[in-house]
Amino acid sequence: MYYDVPFVPTPEVVVRRMLQLARVRPGEILYDLGSGDGRIVIMAAKEFGAVAYGVEIRKDLYEQSMAKIKDLGLADKARIINASFFDVDISDADVITMYLLTSVNERLKPKLEKELRPATRVVSHDFEVSGWRPVVVEEVYEEWRSHKIYLYKIPGKEIPVPSGKSVDVNDPKLKQILALIDGVNSLEEIAQKLGTTIRDVRNAVKKLADAGLVDEIKVVK
Ligand SMILES: C[S@@+](CC[C@H](N)C(=O)[O-])C[C@H]1O[C@@H](n2cnc3c(N)ncnc32)[C@H](O)[C@@H]1O
Known part of the structure; x- marks a missing residue:
């Protein structure tokens, strides 16, 4: 073979x-x-x-x-x-x-x-x-x-886009991440600011999207 x-x-x-x-x-x-x-x-x-x-x-x-x-x-x-x-x-x-x-x-x-x-x-x-x-x-x-x-x-950025809706978020970690989602910060930048991994931030953003607070993750190559 x-x-x-x-x-x-x-x-x-x-x-x-x-x-x-x-x-x-x-x-x-x-x-x-x-x-x-x-x-x-x-x-x-x-x-x-x-x-x-x-x-x-x-x-x-x-x-x-x-x-x-x-x-x-x-x-x-x-x-x-x-x-x-x-x-x-x-x-x-x-x-x-x-x-x-x-x-x-x-x-x-x-x-x-x-x-x-x-x-x-x-x-x-x-x-x-x-x-x-x-x-x-x-x-x-x-x-x-x-x-x-x-x-x-790998070049490029993944940018979470806020929906503009306001829903109460109780989880302190999700709250912290939500505060950094402005349509400019990338997952990587948010992870760096919080000393965590991109994977952690992506998982949190998925939860925020399920709650209607994030519209999408925009991929900019
Ligand atoms: C140079 S060795 C490196 C092994 C290990 N990554 C390391 O660094 O110690 C390359 C390995 O790739 C495997 N390999 C070669 N062609 C492959 C393929 N198409 N798909 C999966 N494995 C492959 C070989 O059998 C070999 O075990």
């Missing part, structure tokens, strides 16, 4: 730095595209509190990494999907990690641009996404060689 990339694991120090650079926060959703032995997924769930998915085409690696996840008691936070990453919906991701090849990144680029929301972070070990401008490029020295980490952020 033909695979797009062979299995070469990312050293642990590099994995940790990738996740730190992406600022993975508890409850955020991460996908590792081509997850190998599951090390990125496992560390993201165990050390960073993420809900982590790996996508791995090789059945043996899928089975091996799922067994490790179960042994570590992480099955509620981590899961491997045995499929090709070209076929898996990744639109709910907050963070994508990959260690592939520049040519494969190039083929994945249209999918990433189509499915990922603005402000999603994409971290690539050693191989660039050509045509994208990285926010950070870092070199990490590990035993016998140095590794490059490229951090990208």
